[in-house]
Amino acid sequence: MSDNNNIVLSLKNVTKKFGDLTVLDNMSLDIHEHEIVVLCGPSGGGKSTLLRSINGLEKINSGEIYYRGELVTNKNIKSVRSHIGMVFQSFNLFDNLTVRDNLTIAPIKILKKTKAEAVEKAQSYLDTFGIGDKMDHYPHQLSGGQKQRVAIVRSMMMEPDVMLFDEPTSALDPEMIKEVLDAIRRLAEMGMTMVIVTHEIGFAREVSSRMLFLENAKIRVDASTEDFFTNTEDERLKQFLSVILKH
Amino acid sequence: MSLASHKMLFFDTLIKSALPVTLQLILGSFVGACLIGLIGGIIRGMKVPVLSQILGVYVQLCRGIPDMLVLLFLYAAMTKGSTYSIAVLGISLIQGAYIMEIIKGGILSVDKGQWEAAKTLSLPFLTTLFRIVIPQVMLVALPALIGQLVLLIKGTSVASTIGCLELTKRAVIAMSGYSNALIVYGYVLVIFFIMCHALTVVGKKLEKYVVERIMGDKYER
Ligand SMILES: Nc1ncnc2c1ncn2[C@@H]1O[C@H](COP(=O)(O)OP(=O)(O)OP(=O)(O)O)[C@@H](O)[C@H]1O
Ligand SMILES: [Mg+2]
Numbered sequence: 001m002s003d004n005n006n007i008v009l010s011l012k013n014v015t016k017k018f019g020d021l022t023v024l025d026n027m028s029l030d031i032h033e034h035e036i037v038v039l040c041g042p043s044g045g046g047k048s049t050l051l052r053s054i055n056g057l058e059k060i061n062s063g064e065i066y067y068r069g070e071l072v073t074n075k076n077i078k079s080v081r082s083h084i085g086m087v088f089q090s091f092n093l094f095d096n097l098t099v100r101d102n103l104t105i106a107p108i109k110i111l112k113k114t115k116a117e118a119v120e121k122a123q124s125y126l127d128t129f130g131i132g133d134k135m136d137h138y139p140h141q142l143s144g145g146q147k148q149r150v151a152i153v154r155s156m157m158m159e160p161d162v163m164l165f166d167e168p169t170s171a172l173d174p175e176m177i178k179e180v181l182d183a184i185r186r187l188a189e190m191g192m193t194m195v196i197v198t199h200e201i202g203f204a205r206e207v208s209s210r211m212l213f214l215e216n217a218k219i220r221v222d223a224s225t226e227d228f229f230t231n232t233e234d235e236r237l238k239q240f241l242s243v244i245l246k247h
Numbered sequence: 248m249s250l251a252s253h254k255m256l257f258f259d260t261l262i263k264s265a266l267p268v269t270l271q272l273i274l275g276s277f278v279g280a281c282l283i284g285l286i287g288g289i290i291r292g293m294k295v296p297v298l299s300q301i302l303g304v305y306v307q308l309c310r311g312i313p314d315m316l317v318l319l320f321l322y323a324a325m326t327k328g329s330t331y332s333i334a335v336l337g338i339s340l341i342q343g344a345y346i347m348e349i350i351k352g353g354i355l356s357v358d359k360g361q362w363e364a365a366k367t368l369s370l371p372f373l374t375t376l377f378r379i380v381i382p383q384v385m386l387v388a389l390p391a392l393i394g395q396l397v398l399l400i401k402g403t404s405v406a407s408t409i410g411c412l413e414l415t416k417r418a419v420i421a422m423s424g425y426s427n428a429l430i431v432y433g434y435v436l437v438i439f440f441i442m443c444h445a446l447t448v449v450g451k452k453l454e455k456y457v458v459e460r461i462m463g464d465k466y467e468r
Binding site: 055056057078079081082084085086091093094095097098105106109110137138140141151154158 | 371382
Protein backbone atom coordinates (compact mmCIF):
# COMPACT_ATOMS: atom_id res chain seq x y z
CA MET A 1 0.00 0.00 0.00
CA SER A 2 2.57 2.55 1.12
CA ASP A 3 5.90 2.51 2.86
CA ASN A 4 6.50 2.27 6.58
CA ASN A 5 7.00 6.01 7.08
CA ASN A 6 3.35 6.46 6.45
CA ILE A 7 2.14 4.20 9.19
CA VAL A 8 0.30 6.25 11.81
CA LEU A 9 -0.88 3.45 14.04
CA SER A 10 0.35 -0.05 14.28
CA LEU A 11 -1.00 -2.88 16.39
CA LYS A 12 1.16 -5.94 16.87
CA ASN A 13 -0.37 -9.10 18.31
CA VAL A 14 -2.72 -7.19 20.55
CA THR A 15 -4.80 -9.27 22.94
CA LYS A 16 -7.44 -7.84 25.20
CA LYS A 17 -9.53 -9.84 27.64
CA PHE A 18 -12.36 -9.01 29.97
CA GLY A 19 -12.02 -11.74 32.55
CA ASP A 20 -12.16 -14.98 30.61
CA LEU A 21 -13.62 -13.38 27.53
CA THR A 22 -11.09 -12.62 24.79
CA VAL A 23 -12.30 -9.53 22.98
CA LEU A 24 -9.24 -8.84 20.81
CA ASP A 25 -7.40 -12.00 19.87
CA ASN A 26 -3.78 -11.51 18.85
CA MET A 27 -4.72 -8.72 16.50
CA SER A 28 -2.30 -6.96 14.16
CA LEU A 29 -3.13 -3.97 12.06
CA ASP A 30 -1.43 -0.99 10.39
CA ILE A 31 -3.22 2.27 9.72
CA HIS A 32 -1.56 4.47 7.11
CA GLU A 33 -1.67 8.20 6.74
CA HIS A 34 -4.76 9.51 4.95
CA GLU A 35 -6.35 6.12 5.10
CA ILE A 36 -10.01 5.93 5.95
CA VAL A 37 -10.66 2.56 7.50
CA VAL A 38 -14.14 1.41 8.35
CA LEU A 39 -14.63 -1.32 10.92
CA CYS A 40 -17.78 -3.34 10.77
CA GLY A 41 -19.03 -6.59 12.13
CA PRO A 42 -21.60 -8.09 14.43
CA SER A 43 -22.33 -6.67 17.88
CA GLY A 44 -19.88 -7.80 20.51
CA GLY A 45 -17.16 -8.44 17.93
CA GLY A 46 -14.73 -6.07 19.66
CA LYS A 47 -14.95 -2.96 17.50
CA SER A 48 -15.36 -0.49 20.35
CA THR A 49 -12.73 -2.26 22.39
CA LEU A 50 -10.28 -1.98 19.51
CA LEU A 51 -10.76 1.80 19.26
CA ARG A 52 -10.65 2.21 23.03
CA SER A 53 -7.46 0.19 23.28
CA ILE A 54 -5.77 2.35 20.66
CA ASN A 55 -5.98 5.46 22.81
CA GLY A 56 -5.51 3.73 26.11
CA LEU A 57 -9.06 3.85 27.44
CA GLU A 58 -8.69 0.10 27.78
CA LYS A 59 -5.47 -1.56 28.88
CA ILE A 60 -4.40 -4.38 26.61
CA ASN A 61 -3.26 -7.69 28.09
CA SER A 62 -0.47 -8.33 25.62
CA GLY A 63 0.98 -7.11 22.36
CA GLU A 64 2.16 -3.66 21.35
CA ILE A 65 0.66 -0.54 19.93
CA TYR A 66 2.88 1.90 18.06
CA TYR A 67 2.07 5.48 17.25
CA ARG A 68 4.25 6.80 14.41
CA GLY A 69 6.74 4.07 15.14
CA GLU A 70 6.91 4.82 18.85
CA LEU A 71 5.83 2.13 21.29
CA VAL A 72 2.90 3.35 23.35
CA THR A 73 3.58 2.89 27.05
CA ASN A 74 2.06 4.05 30.32
CA LYS A 75 4.60 6.85 30.28
CA ASN A 76 3.83 8.36 26.89
CA ILE A 77 0.16 7.48 26.61
CA LYS A 78 -0.85 11.03 27.53
CA SER A 79 1.18 12.64 24.80
CA VAL A 80 0.18 9.98 22.28
CA ARG A 81 -3.46 10.52 23.13
CA SER A 82 -3.20 14.20 22.36
CA HIS A 83 -2.61 13.22 18.71
CA ILE A 84 -5.59 10.90 18.57
CA GLY A 85 -9.11 12.31 18.38
CA MET A 86 -12.04 10.22 19.49
CA VAL A 87 -15.74 10.65 18.84
CA PHE A 88 -18.20 8.60 20.86
CA GLN A 89 -21.65 7.30 20.10
CA SER A 90 -23.06 9.27 23.01
CA PHE A 91 -21.24 12.56 22.19
CA ASN A 92 -19.93 13.02 25.74
CA LEU A 93 -19.93 16.79 25.59
CA PHE A 94 -19.22 18.57 28.87
CA ASP A 95 -22.75 19.40 30.01
CA ASN A 96 -21.80 22.37 32.15
CA LEU A 97 -19.76 24.15 29.50
CA THR A 98 -20.92 26.19 26.54
CA VAL A 99 -19.93 25.06 23.08
CA ARG A 100 -17.20 27.69 23.23
CA ASP A 101 -15.71 26.25 26.41
CA ASN A 102 -16.21 22.66 25.28
CA LEU A 103 -14.14 23.49 22.23
CA THR A 104 -11.46 25.68 23.75
CA ILE A 105 -10.76 24.17 27.17
CA ALA A 106 -8.28 21.56 25.89
CA PRO A 107 -6.44 23.63 23.25
CA ILE A 108 -5.95 26.45 25.76
CA LYS A 109 -4.80 24.10 28.50
CA ILE A 110 -2.80 21.59 26.46
CA LEU A 111 -1.76 23.31 23.25
CA LYS A 112 -1.23 26.63 25.07
CA LYS A 113 -3.34 28.55 22.58
CA THR A 114 -4.56 31.97 23.55
CA LYS A 115 -8.27 32.21 24.12
CA ALA A 116 -8.70 34.41 21.05
CA GLU A 117 -6.83 31.96 18.82
CA ALA A 118 -8.81 29.03 20.10
CA VAL A 119 -12.16 30.77 19.70
CA GLU A 120 -11.31 31.87 16.19
CA LYS A 121 -10.42 28.36 15.21
CA ALA A 122 -13.53 26.97 16.88
CA GLN A 123 -15.66 29.46 14.99
CA SER A 124 -14.19 28.49 11.66
CA TYR A 125 -14.80 24.78 12.30
CA LEU A 126 -18.35 25.45 13.49
CA ASP A 127 -18.97 27.45 10.33
CA THR A 128 -17.60 24.62 8.20
CA PHE A 129 -20.01 22.19 9.82
CA GLY A 130 -23.02 24.48 9.61
CA ILE A 131 -23.39 25.29 13.30
CA GLY A 132 -21.60 28.64 13.39
CA ASP A 133 -24.38 30.20 15.47
CA LYS A 134 -24.11 27.74 18.36
CA MET A 135 -21.00 29.08 20.07
CA ASP A 136 -22.81 30.27 23.20
CA HIS A 137 -25.20 27.36 23.50
CA TYR A 138 -25.04 24.70 26.16
CA PRO A 139 -25.18 21.04 25.10
CA HIS A 140 -28.72 20.67 26.41
CA GLN A 141 -29.79 23.36 23.97
CA LEU A 142 -28.56 21.40 20.93
CA SER A 143 -30.04 18.58 18.88
CA GLY A 144 -28.26 15.24 18.76
CA GLY A 145 -26.81 15.95 15.33
CA GLN A 146 -25.54 19.32 16.47
CA LYS A 147 -24.03 17.79 19.60
CA GLN A 148 -22.16 15.21 17.58
CA ARG A 149 -20.81 17.86 15.22
CA VAL A 150 -19.62 19.86 18.23
CA ALA A 151 -17.97 16.70 19.55
CA ILE A 152 -16.19 16.25 16.21
CA VAL A 153 -15.00 19.85 16.28
CA ARG A 154 -13.86 19.40 19.89
CA SER A 155 -11.58 16.58 18.78
CA MET A 156 -10.39 18.50 15.73
CA MET A 157 -9.43 21.45 17.93
CA MET A 158 -6.58 19.33 19.26
CA GLU A 159 -5.15 19.10 15.73
CA PRO A 160 -5.21 15.31 15.76
CA ASP A 161 -3.15 13.15 13.51
CA VAL A 162 -5.84 10.50 13.37
CA MET A 163 -9.51 10.42 14.33
CA LEU A 164 -11.39 7.46 15.77
CA PHE A 165 -15.18 7.29 15.49
CA ASP A 166 -17.24 4.77 17.43
CA GLU A 167 -20.68 4.55 15.84
CA PRO A 168 -21.00 8.33 15.60
CA THR A 169 -24.53 8.20 14.21
CA SER A 170 -26.06 5.30 16.11
CA ALA A 171 -27.69 7.49 18.74
CA LEU A 172 -29.19 9.86 16.20
CA ASP A 173 -32.59 10.20 14.59
CA PRO A 174 -32.50 9.43 10.86
CA GLU A 175 -32.82 13.07 9.80
CA MET A 176 -29.73 14.01 11.78
CA ILE A 177 -27.52 11.22 10.53
CA LYS A 178 -26.77 12.95 7.27
CA GLU A 179 -25.45 16.13 8.86
CA VAL A 180 -22.97 14.15 10.92
CA LEU A 181 -21.93 11.99 7.98
CA ASP A 182 -21.44 15.17 5.96
CA ALA A 183 -19.14 16.47 8.68
CA ILE A 184 -17.08 13.29 8.45
CA ARG A 185 -17.01 13.64 4.66
CA ARG A 186 -15.51 17.10 5.15
CA LEU A 187 -12.76 15.60 7.28
CA ALA A 188 -12.16 13.05 4.55
CA GLU A 189 -11.74 15.87 2.04
CA MET A 190 -9.20 17.46 4.38
CA GLY A 191 -7.19 14.25 4.20
CA MET A 192 -7.73 13.25 7.83
CA THR A 193 -6.68 9.73 8.73
CA MET A 194 -9.72 8.03 10.22
CA VAL A 195 -10.85 4.77 11.74
CA ILE A 196 -14.62 4.59 11.77
CA VAL A 197 -16.95 2.04 13.32
CA THR A 198 -20.31 2.37 11.64
CA HIS A 199 -23.32 0.43 10.47
CA GLU A 200 -24.00 3.02 7.77
CA ILE A 201 -22.73 0.69 5.11
CA GLY A 202 -23.56 2.94 2.14
CA PHE A 203 -21.59 5.74 3.71
CA ALA A 204 -18.75 3.35 4.52
CA ARG A 205 -18.55 2.22 0.94
CA GLU A 206 -18.50 5.77 -0.33
CA VAL A 207 -15.98 7.29 2.04
CA SER A 208 -13.60 4.52 3.03
CA SER A 209 -10.50 3.27 1.29
CA ARG A 210 -10.31 0.09 3.29
CA MET A 211 -12.77 -2.08 5.16
CA LEU A 212 -12.29 -4.45 8.08
CA PHE A 213 -14.73 -7.12 9.13
CA LEU A 214 -14.36 -7.94 12.81
CA GLU A 215 -15.91 -11.00 14.26
CA ASN A 216 -15.24 -12.97 17.43
CA ALA A 217 -12.24 -10.91 18.44
CA LYS A 218 -10.49 -11.35 15.09
CA ILE A 219 -10.13 -9.34 11.92
CA ARG A 220 -11.76 -11.78 9.55
CA VAL A 221 -11.53 -9.70 6.42
CA ASP A 222 -9.18 -6.82 5.67
CA ALA A 223 -9.61 -5.55 2.13
CA SER A 224 -9.80 -2.50 -0.08
CA THR A 225 -13.33 -1.17 -0.10
CA GLU A 226 -13.81 -2.27 -3.69
CA ASP A 227 -12.80 -5.87 -2.96
CA PHE A 228 -14.66 -5.95 0.32
CA PHE A 229 -17.99 -5.46 -1.36
CA THR A 230 -17.47 -7.16 -4.69
CA ASN A 231 -14.85 -9.84 -4.42
CA THR A 232 -15.29 -11.32 -1.01
CA GLU A 233 -15.12 -15.07 -0.65
CA ASP A 234 -15.80 -14.99 3.05
CA GLU A 235 -19.12 -16.65 3.84
CA ARG A 236 -19.63 -14.89 7.16
CA LEU A 237 -19.00 -11.51 5.58
CA LYS A 238 -21.38 -12.27 2.71
CA GLN A 239 -24.01 -13.19 5.22
CA PHE A 240 -23.34 -10.05 7.29
CA LEU A 241 -23.49 -7.83 4.21
CA SER A 242 -26.67 -9.39 2.92
CA VAL A 243 -28.38 -8.74 6.25
CA ILE A 244 -27.07 -5.22 6.59
CA LEU A 245 -27.71 -4.25 2.96
CA LYS A 246 -31.27 -5.51 3.10
CA HIS A 247 -31.88 -3.59 6.31
CA MET B 248 -43.80 37.74 83.33
CA SER B 249 -43.18 41.48 82.98
CA LEU B 250 -42.24 43.14 79.74
CA ALA B 251 -38.87 43.98 81.20
CA SER B 252 -38.11 40.35 81.95
CA HIS B 253 -39.29 39.29 78.50
CA LYS B 254 -36.92 41.84 77.06
CA MET B 255 -34.10 40.71 79.29
CA LEU B 256 -34.65 37.04 78.43
CA PHE B 257 -35.12 37.50 74.72
CA PHE B 258 -32.68 40.28 73.84
CA ASP B 259 -30.00 40.12 76.49
CA THR B 260 -29.78 36.43 77.20
CA LEU B 261 -30.81 34.79 73.96
CA ILE B 262 -30.10 37.27 71.15
CA LYS B 263 -27.06 39.08 72.51
CA SER B 264 -25.14 36.38 74.30
CA ALA B 265 -26.38 33.01 73.00
CA LEU B 266 -27.20 33.63 69.36
CA PRO B 267 -23.65 34.72 68.39
CA VAL B 268 -22.32 31.48 69.84
CA THR B 269 -24.85 29.46 67.87
CA LEU B 270 -24.02 31.41 64.70
CA GLN B 271 -20.33 30.77 65.21
CA LEU B 272 -21.05 27.10 65.77
CA ILE B 273 -23.02 27.02 62.53
CA LEU B 274 -20.33 28.83 60.57
CA GLY B 275 -17.44 26.84 62.00
CA SER B 276 -19.10 23.45 61.52
CA PHE B 277 -20.32 24.48 58.09
CA VAL B 278 -16.77 25.16 56.93
CA GLY B 279 -15.44 22.05 58.63
CA ALA B 280 -18.20 19.76 57.38
CA CYS B 281 -17.94 21.07 53.82
CA LEU B 282 -14.17 20.56 53.76
CA ILE B 283 -14.44 17.03 55.11
CA GLY B 284 -17.40 16.29 52.86
CA LEU B 285 -15.85 17.66 49.68
CA ILE B 286 -12.45 16.06 50.05
CA GLY B 287 -13.86 12.78 51.37
CA GLY B 288 -16.65 12.79 48.78
CA ILE B 289 -14.14 13.16 45.95
CA ILE B 290 -12.01 10.34 47.36
CA ARG B 291 -15.07 8.10 47.70
CA GLY B 292 -16.55 9.13 44.36
CA MET B 293 -13.24 8.39 42.63
CA LYS B 294 -13.00 5.10 44.52
CA VAL B 295 -9.43 5.78 45.64
CA PRO B 296 -8.28 2.44 47.02
CA VAL B 297 -7.84 2.03 50.80
CA LEU B 298 -8.74 5.65 51.56
CA SER B 299 -12.28 5.24 50.33
CA GLN B 300 -12.78 2.10 52.38
CA ILE B 301 -11.49 3.87 55.47
CA LEU B 302 -13.85 6.77 54.84
CA GLY B 303 -16.67 4.28 54.35
CA VAL B 304 -16.10 2.98 57.85
CA TYR B 305 -16.03 6.55 59.15
CA VAL B 306 -19.35 7.31 57.51
CA GLN B 307 -20.90 4.18 59.01
CA LEU B 308 -19.61 5.15 62.45
CA CYS B 309 -21.10 8.64 62.22
CA ARG B 310 -24.40 7.22 61.07
CA GLY B 311 -24.48 4.64 63.81
CA ILE B 312 -23.55 6.71 66.86
CA PRO B 313 -25.87 9.29 68.46
CA ASP B 314 -24.55 12.82 67.86
CA MET B 315 -24.69 13.53 71.56
CA LEU B 316 -22.39 10.60 72.31
CA VAL B 317 -19.88 11.73 69.71
CA LEU B 318 -19.63 15.07 71.46
CA LEU B 319 -19.47 13.59 74.94
CA PHE B 320 -16.77 11.21 73.77
CA LEU B 321 -14.71 14.00 72.19
CA TYR B 322 -15.18 16.12 75.29
CA ALA B 323 -13.87 13.32 77.46
CA ALA B 324 -11.05 12.49 75.08
CA MET B 325 -9.74 16.01 74.48
CA THR B 326 -7.63 17.51 77.17
CA LYS B 327 -7.33 20.85 75.44
CA GLY B 328 -9.82 23.09 73.66
CA SER B 329 -12.90 25.07 74.61
CA THR B 330 -16.34 23.52 74.57
CA TYR B 331 -16.94 25.67 71.51
CA SER B 332 -14.03 24.22 69.53
CA ILE B 333 -14.84 20.67 70.59
CA ALA B 334 -18.43 21.19 69.49
CA VAL B 335 -17.30 22.57 66.12
CA LEU B 336 -15.01 19.60 65.65
CA GLY B 337 -17.70 17.11 66.59
CA ILE B 338 -20.45 18.63 64.48
CA SER B 339 -18.05 18.98 61.53
CA LEU B 340 -17.15 15.32 61.78
CA ILE B 341 -20.78 14.21 62.01
CA GLN B 342 -22.16 16.48 59.30
CA GLY B 343 -19.07 16.01 57.13
CA ALA B 344 -19.92 12.32 56.89
CA TYR B 345 -23.37 13.04 55.49
CA ILE B 346 -22.09 15.68 53.09
CA MET B 347 -19.43 13.20 51.96
CA GLU B 348 -22.13 10.77 50.90
CA ILE B 349 -24.01 13.50 49.04
CA ILE B 350 -20.87 14.58 47.14
CA LYS B 351 -19.93 10.99 46.41
CA GLY B 352 -23.38 10.32 44.97
CA GLY B 353 -23.08 13.46 42.86
CA ILE B 354 -19.72 12.42 41.45
CA LEU B 355 -21.02 8.97 40.59
CA SER B 356 -23.97 10.57 38.84
CA VAL B 357 -21.71 12.34 36.33
CA ASP B 358 -21.58 10.22 33.21
CA LYS B 359 -18.39 8.22 32.84
CA GLY B 360 -18.31 9.30 29.20
CA GLN B 361 -17.36 12.84 30.15
CA TRP B 362 -14.34 11.58 32.06
CA GLU B 363 -13.36 9.54 29.03
CA ALA B 364 -13.84 12.43 26.65
CA ALA B 365 -11.65 14.57 28.89
CA LYS B 366 -9.05 11.83 28.89
CA THR B 367 -9.00 11.60 25.10
CA LEU B 368 -8.50 15.39 25.01
CA SER B 369 -5.54 14.97 27.38
CA LEU B 370 -7.13 17.20 29.99
CA PRO B 371 -5.39 16.79 33.35
CA PHE B 372 -7.31 15.01 36.08
CA LEU B 373 -7.69 18.08 38.29
CA THR B 374 -8.94 20.23 35.41
CA THR B 375 -11.53 17.60 34.62
CA LEU B 376 -12.52 17.36 38.26
CA PHE B 377 -12.85 21.05 39.01
CA ARG B 378 -14.00 22.49 35.68
CA ILE B 379 -16.29 19.72 34.55
CA VAL B 380 -17.28 17.23 37.23
CA ILE B 381 -17.63 19.28 40.43
CA PRO B 382 -19.90 21.93 38.85
CA GLN B 383 -22.20 19.15 37.70
CA VAL B 384 -22.04 17.60 41.16
CA MET B 385 -23.15 20.93 42.61
CA LEU B 386 -26.04 20.97 40.21
CA VAL B 387 -27.42 17.63 41.32
CA ALA B 388 -26.34 17.81 44.96
CA LEU B 389 -27.30 21.34 45.92
CA PRO B 390 -30.85 20.58 47.11
CA ALA B 391 -29.57 17.75 49.30
CA LEU B 392 -26.70 19.92 50.55
CA ILE B 393 -29.06 22.68 51.59
CA GLY B 394 -31.26 20.14 53.34
CA GLN B 395 -28.21 18.86 55.18
CA LEU B 396 -27.27 22.37 56.17
CA VAL B 397 -30.68 22.84 57.77
CA LEU B 398 -29.97 19.70 59.76
CA LEU B 399 -26.59 21.13 60.70
CA ILE B 400 -28.19 24.32 62.04
CA LYS B 401 -30.63 22.34 64.14
CA GLY B 402 -27.87 19.96 65.11
CA THR B 403 -25.79 22.68 66.78
CA SER B 404 -28.08 22.44 69.80
CA VAL B 405 -26.32 19.19 70.65
CA ALA B 406 -23.36 21.36 71.76
CA SER B 407 -25.39 22.08 74.88
CA THR B 408 -24.60 18.60 76.17
CA ILE B 409 -20.96 19.55 76.72
CA GLY B 410 -21.85 22.90 78.21
CA CYS B 411 -21.24 25.14 75.22
CA LEU B 412 -23.29 28.27 75.91
CA GLU B 413 -25.30 28.33 72.73
CA LEU B 414 -29.04 28.96 72.48
CA THR B 415 -30.34 25.72 73.93
CA LYS B 416 -27.92 25.66 76.83
CA ARG B 417 -28.67 29.29 77.66
CA ALA B 418 -32.34 28.51 77.67
CA VAL B 419 -31.86 25.60 80.01
CA ILE B 420 -29.85 27.81 82.38
CA ALA B 421 -32.34 30.67 82.09
CA MET B 422 -35.11 28.32 83.14
CA SER B 423 -34.10 28.66 86.76
CA GLY B 424 -34.75 32.39 86.67
CA TYR B 425 -38.13 32.27 85.00
CA SER B 426 -41.26 30.46 85.98
CA ASN B 427 -42.63 29.78 82.51
CA ALA B 428 -40.71 27.11 80.61
CA LEU B 429 -42.97 27.38 77.59
CA ILE B 430 -41.94 30.99 77.02
CA VAL B 431 -38.20 30.34 77.37
CA TYR B 432 -38.20 27.32 75.08
CA GLY B 433 -40.74 29.02 72.84
CA TYR B 434 -38.32 31.84 72.12
CA VAL B 435 -35.47 29.43 71.31
CA LEU B 436 -37.72 27.35 69.13
CA VAL B 437 -38.78 30.42 67.16
CA ILE B 438 -35.19 31.56 66.67
CA PHE B 439 -34.12 28.14 65.35
CA PHE B 440 -37.15 27.93 63.12
CA ILE B 441 -36.49 31.34 61.61
CA MET B 442 -32.86 30.45 60.86
CA CYS B 443 -33.77 27.17 59.20
CA HIS B 444 -36.67 28.64 57.30
CA ALA B 445 -34.55 31.53 56.06
CA LEU B 446 -31.95 29.09 54.81
CA THR B 447 -34.57 27.07 52.97
CA VAL B 448 -35.90 30.20 51.27
CA VAL B 449 -32.45 31.52 50.38
CA GLY B 450 -31.48 27.99 49.31
CA LYS B 451 -34.26 27.85 46.71
CA LYS B 452 -33.05 31.12 45.21
CA LEU B 453 -29.47 29.93 45.32
CA GLU B 454 -30.39 26.72 43.54
CA LYS B 455 -31.99 28.66 40.72
CA TYR B 456 -28.99 30.93 40.47
CA VAL B 457 -26.52 28.06 40.50
CA VAL B 458 -28.44 26.12 37.86
CA GLU B 459 -28.38 29.17 35.61
CA ARG B 460 -24.71 29.78 36.22
CA ILE B 461 -23.80 26.19 35.48
CA MET B 462 -26.16 25.24 32.68
CA GLY B 463 -27.35 28.51 31.21
CA ASP B 464 -30.98 29.52 31.44
CA LYS B 465 -33.98 27.44 30.38
CA TYR B 466 -32.39 24.29 31.77
CA GLU B 467 -34.86 21.64 32.85
CA ARG B 468 -33.65 19.12 35.36
N1 LIG C 1 -15.88 -3.12 30.39
C1 LIG C 1 -16.21 -4.34 30.00
N2 LIG C 1 -16.25 -5.37 30.87
C2 LIG C 1 -16.57 -6.62 30.49
N3 LIG C 1 -16.87 -6.97 29.23
C3 LIG C 1 -16.85 -6.01 28.29
C4 LIG C 1 -16.53 -4.65 28.62
N4 LIG C 1 -16.60 -3.91 27.50
C5 LIG C 1 -16.93 -4.78 26.52
N5 LIG C 1 -17.09 -6.03 26.98
C6 LIG C 1 -17.42 -7.22 26.18
O1 LIG C 1 -16.48 -7.33 25.15
C7 LIG C 1 -17.08 -7.77 23.96
C8 LIG C 1 -16.77 -6.80 22.82
O2 LIG C 1 -17.39 -5.57 23.12
P1 LIG C 1 -17.31 -4.32 22.16
O3 LIG C 1 -18.08 -3.23 22.81
O4 LIG C 1 -15.90 -4.05 21.81
O5 LIG C 1 -18.07 -4.85 20.88
P2 LIG C 1 -18.57 -4.05 19.62
O6 LIG C 1 -18.04 -4.77 18.45
O7 LIG C 1 -18.23 -2.62 19.76
O8 LIG C 1 -20.13 -4.25 19.71
P3 LIG C 1 -21.32 -3.24 19.34
O9 LIG C 1 -21.52 -3.32 17.86
O10 LIG C 1 -22.49 -3.80 20.08
O11 LIG C 1 -20.93 -1.89 19.82
C9 LIG C 1 -18.56 -7.90 24.26
O12 LIG C 1 -18.83 -9.25 24.49
C10 LIG C 1 -18.76 -7.09 25.50
O13 LIG C 1 -19.79 -7.62 26.28
MG1 LIG D 1 -19.35 -0.83 20.07
